[in-house]
Amino acid sequence: xxxxxxxxxxxxxxxxxxxxxxxxxxxxxxxxxxxxxxxxxxxxxxxxxxxxxxxxxxxxxxxxxxxxxxxxxxxxxxxxxxxxxxxxxxxxxxxxxxxxxxxxxxxxxxxxxxxxxxxxxxxxxxxxxxxxxxxxxxxxxxxxxxxxxxxxxxxxxxxxxxxxxxxxxxxxxxxxxxxxxxxxxxxxxxxxxxxxxxxxxxxxxxxxxxxxxxxxxxxxxxxxxxxxxxxxxxxxxxxxxxxxxxxxxxxxxxxxxxxxxxxxxxxxxxxxxxxxxxxxxxxxxxxxxxxxxxxxxxxxxxxxxxxxxxxxxxxxxxxxxxxxxxxxxxxxxxxxxxxxxxxxxxxxxxxxxxxxxxxxxxxxxxxxxxxxxxxxxxxxxxxxxxxxxxxxxxxxxxxxxxxxxxxxxxxxxxxxxxxxxxxxxxxxxxxxxxxxx
Numbered sequence: 491x492x493x494x495x496x497x498x499x500x501x502x503x504x505x506x507x508x509x510x511x512x513x514x515x516x517x518x519x520x521x522x523x524x525x526x527x528x529x530x531x532x533x534x535x536x537x538x539x540x541x542x543x544x545x546x547x548x549x550x551x552x553x554x555x556x557x558x559x560x561x562x563x564x565x566x567x568x569x570x571x572x573x574x575x576x577x578x579x580x581x582x583x584x585x586x587x588x589x590x591x592x593x594x595x596x597x598x599x600x601x602x603x604x605x606x607x608x609x610x611x612x613x614x615x616x617x618x619x620x621x622x623x624x625x626x627x628x629x630x631x632x633x634x635x636x637x638x639x640x641x642x643x644x645x646x647x648x649x650x651x652x653x654x655x656x657x658x659x660x661x662x663x664x665x666x667x668x669x670x671x672x673x674x675x676x677x678x679x680x681x682x683x684x685x686x687x688x689x690x691x692x693x694x695x696x697x698x699x700x701x702x703x704x705x706x707x708x709x710x711x712x713x714x715x716x717x718x719x720x721x722x723x724x725x726x727x728x729x730x731x732x733x734x735x736x737x738x739x740x741x742x743x744x745x746x747x748x749x750x751x752x753x754x755x756x757x758x759x760x761x762x763x764x765x766x767x768x769x770x771x772x773x774x775x776x777x778x779x780x781x782x783x784x785x786x787x788x789x790x791x792x793x794x795x796x797x798x799x800x801x802x803x804x805x806x807x808x809x810x811x812x813x814x815x816x817x818x819x820x821x822x823x824x825x826x827x828x829x830x831x832x833x834x835x836x837x838x839x840x841x842x843x844x845x846x847x848x849x850x851x852x853x854x855x856x857x858x859x860x861x862x863x864x865x866x867x868x869x870x871x872x873x874x875x876x877x878x879x880x881x882x883x884x885x886x887x888x889x890x891x892x893x894x895x896x897x898x899x900x901x902x903x904x905x906x907x908x909x910x911x912x913x914x915x916x917x918x919x920x921x922x923x924x925x926x927x
Contacts, residue, residue, distance in 0.1 A: 517552065520824065525554040527821045532559050534830045535809065542569050542724070543787070543804030544577070546751040547822065550797045556751065561731065561806070568722045568733045569806060576705055576720045576748045577803040578736055579788040580781030583745040585770070586693055587677050588625055589761055592769045593696065599684055609680045613655050618663040621680070624673040630659035631672045634858050641739040647682060647689070650675045650742060669856065671742070678744045688712070689744055701760050703753035709737065709746040720748060721805035723785030731806065734785045741783065751801040758792045758799050767794065780815070787811050791819065798822040810898060812920055835895040837884035842869055844888050848903045852913045852924030862924065864901075864913070871901075 517525060528547055535541040536559040547555045558572050571577075594600045600621065607616030615630070623629045635642065635653050645653070654672045661668070678689040685692045688711035698706045707716030723736050737746070749757075761770050761777055770777045775795035781788040787809060789802040800818055817827045845866045854860040863874040871891055873881040883891035883901060892900045902914040913924035 517554070521549055521552060521554060524549065524821060524824060527827075528555050528818065529557065531817065531821065531827070531829055532557070535559075535814070536561065538830055538832060540808050540810065540830065541804060541814075542571065542806040543721075543802065543809075544571060544573055544575065544751045545800070545802055545818075546573070546755060547800040547818070548755065548798060549822065569724055569731060571721050571805060572719070573752070574705070574719060574750060575803075575805075576707075576716075576718065576750055577788055577805060578721070578723070578746070578748050578783070578786050579754070579803075580747075580783050580786065581671075582749075582754070582779050582781040582788050582790055583693070583747050584674055584781075585761070585777075585779035585790065586697055586747070586757070587674060587681065587745075588770055589757075589766055590681050590692060590696060591621065591625065591677070592766050594681070594684060596765050600680075606676070609683070610651065610655075610676070613651075615659065615663055620664075621677070623663055624670075624677050626667070627669050627673060628664050628667050629670060629673045630661045630663045630666070630668070631670045631676075632657055632660055633668065633670055633672070633856075635672065636859075642742050643737070643739040645742065647675070647679045647744055650744070651679050675742060675744060690747065693745075693747060697757065697760075698753075701753075701756045703749065703756050706747070706749035706753045709748070710743040717748070721786070721803075723783075724806040725785045726806075726808050736786070738783065751803055754788075754790050754801045754803075755799060758790055758801070762792055762794060762799075778815075780811070782807065782811070789815055791815065793819065793822070796823050813898075833896050833898060835884075835886055835892055837886065837892075837895070839869075840885040840888050842866065845869065845871055848911055848913070850910075851927040853927055854915065854922050854924045856922045861927070862913075862915075873901075 528545065532541060532545055539561065541559055542561045544558045545555055556573050560570055562569050564570060591600070591602065595602060602620065602622040602625065604621055605617050606613050606619040610616055619629045631654065636657060638653060654676060657672065681692055682689045690708035690711040691713065694708065694712050697703065705716065705718065707714065723734050724731050725734055761767065767777065771794055776793050778791040785805065785807050787804040787807055792799045800822065802815065802818065820827045848864050848871060849866055851861055851863050865872050865874065871883040872879055873883065881893045883893055885891050890900055890902045898916060900916045903911040904914060906912050910926050912926065915922050915924060
C-alpha cells in the first residue's frame with residue numbers, strides 16, 4: 491500500500507540463503523527441527539522477495555542458525571550481505587541506553603527516580619519527569635521535533651535539548667505512553683554529561699570494547715572508525731530494489747550505531763545478567779528491542795523463560811517485520827506457525843452506505859501524527875495524504891480493505907464506543923491505530 495507516498499510492488503530479483511556459518515555441532519532431534527523450521531521460514535520469505543539479511547538464533551548456549559539470505563548472489567550487488575556484515579541498528583541503541591542507565595545506577599551515579607531538573611535547568615515539567623519516564627516513553631514529549639523546519643542531521647546534542655524544551659507536551663508526565671525519540675535524545679545528553687564524552691563514545695567505551703564487540707561502532711562522535719563491511723540500505727521503488735542512503739538528513743546523529751549479528755549476541759549475553767536483566771526484561775521474561783529506518787531493520791530478542799536468543803538484521807525493509815519477529819519466537823518455542831506464502835486476496839462489493847461510514851480524516855499518532863483522509867469515490871474507498879491521492883482500496887470484507895491483492899497491508903475499520911470508527915492500518919507488519927478527527 492502506498493502510504494507516505496511510498497510505492498509498493500514486487501521485486502524482480504529472486505534468491506535464497508547462504509550456507510550456515512560458524513561452528514557446527516550435533517543438535518538434538520528437537521533442536522534440529524527448530525533450526526530447519528527457521529531456515530525454511532527465511533528461505534521462503536526470501537524467495538517471495540521479502541527478505542535480505544542475516545539471522546542468528548541460539549537455544550540456550552547452542553547455536554541453531556547463523557545464516558545470510560540474499561536476493562541476489564552477486565557479491566558485487568549492493569544488497570549482498572554475509573554473516574560478518576555490519577548493519578545500522580537505529581533504536582536498538584535505546585536498549586543500550588537502558589543498559590548504561592542501569593550500570594550508572596548500580597554505581598550510584600544516577601537514579602531512575604531522579605527528575606529532569608536535577609540534570610537540566612529550566613526544562614519544562616523538569617520537576618515531574620523522571621529518568622524512568624524517559625526510558626519508558628511516558629514523559630509526554632512527542633516522538634519527534636514538532637514544527638522544526640531544519641534538518642535534524644545538523645543539530646548537536648545541546649541544540650536538540652534546547653529545541654526539546656520548546657515542545658508542547660502531549661500529556662502530563664507519567665499519565666500515558668507515547669514513543670519518543672526526543673525523550674531518548676535527552677537521555678543521551680544526560681549520559682554524555684555524566685561520562686564527560688559524546689554518547690556514542692560512551693557506548694564504545696562502556697559496551698562495545700568491554701564486551702569484545704569488535705565489529706561494532708558509530709558513524710559520528712567517536713575516535714575510531716570501525717566501518718569495515720557496512721550493509722547498504724534498500725527499499726522497493728517502482729517494483730525495483732533500490733539503494734537508499736544509510737544516513738538521512740531527517741534523523742539525529744547522536745546514536746547512529748552499527749553492529750553485526752555476532753556482536754549483538756554478545757550484548758544480549760551481557761544484558762541477560764543482573765543487574766541488567768531485572769531492569770530490562772518485560773513481564774514475560776523477554777528482553778527485546780527493534781530498530782530501523784528507511785531500508786533497514788534490526789531486532790535483538792532474548793527469552794529468559796524459554797532459553798533462546800535471536801538477532802535479525804535486514805538491509806531491505808519489505809519484510810513483514812513484527813509478524814516475522816512473532817513467528818521466530820513461536821518457532822523457537824516449538825509452536826506451530828504458517829510459513830510465508832504468496833498472497834492472493836479476493837475483492838468483494840460493499841454497499842455505498844457502509845463505505846460512507848468510514849469517510850473522514852484519521853490521525854496516526856505513532857506515525858508522527860500522520861493524517862490520512864478516507865473518501866468514497868465511484869463506490870470505492872480512496873486514501874489521500876495532504877490532498878494527494880495515494881491509494882485506491884478494494885474490500886476484502888465489509889470492514890477490511892486492501893490495495894494490492896498480493897500484499898498483506900490493509901485498512902480495517904473498527905467501531906468505537908462513540909459510534910464512529912477507528913482505522914487500523916497494517917503497514918510492513920506493523921498495525922497502527924488512526925483516530926477520526
